[in-house]
Amino acid sequence: EDKRPLTWKNMLLLIGVSFFISSLSKDAGVMVASVLPVFDKATWTVLLVTATGLIVAMTPFGKIKGTEEVSNIMLYIVIAMIASRADISAMGNAPVWLAAGFLILLIHIAVMVILAKLIRLDIFTCAVASLANVGGTATAPVLAGAYSSALVPIGILMALLGNIIGTPGGAFVGYLMSLIG
Structure with a gap:
């Protein structure tokens, strides 16, 4: 102390x-x-x-x-x-995009559950890794800090890794969506 x-x-x-x-x-x-x-x-x-x-x-x-x-x-x-x-007022204007977002989140949940079972991750690591991928650099450290203030740097690093991997992945999904619409 x-x-x-x-x-x-x-x-x-x-x-x-x-x-x-x-x-x-x-x-x-x-x-x-x-x-x-x-x-x-x-x-x-x-x-x-x-x-x-x-x-x-x-x-x-x-x-x-x-x-x-x-x-x-x-x-x-x-x-x-x-x-x-x-701005959430225009959410209903693009139902295909909204459905695609929910589909991506369902895939994300399935992958996180499978990986958690395969490599026996604890709930903290799964939650922070998930939020690092979905919520990004602003939210993952907050969740990590809720468990312990010593884990905030881990949340930041996971979030940055999520940005590094997720940005090209998001660009690829955006490209796929441009082919649809």
Whole structure:
């Protein structure tokens, strides 16, 4: 148990540095996306923020009391920002796409259940891996943190792996859907 006191100075420093890094990463994500259009600017931003966070966490700065609290707050803010841009009013306008989405989720569930049985995965690993593939970088760490705060980095790594594998997979499924419609 960490006995150091949690001070406002530490919290303000951590919040300020996190906003600074996220602002720089957002600008860098736009620049990298224009040079390397493999991912969109949002994905590049998430990758840059995550890489920077992992690097900074290994320095003495990552040992400051309050990093866990601030990182959880920032993660919830990202989730809220993503959810605030969702538009569900037009869901019924594309029934084929909606049906295809449900079919993909059913296939995902079947694959996760089969893999869990074959290699004897625990429910935590299955849930985080599933959410890393379906929900992405914003939701997998939250679920991992619900089990234990020490597992948040594993959730982030699973989510990034889900992005790396899922982006080309999603592009392929999008191509297949363009052949249908």
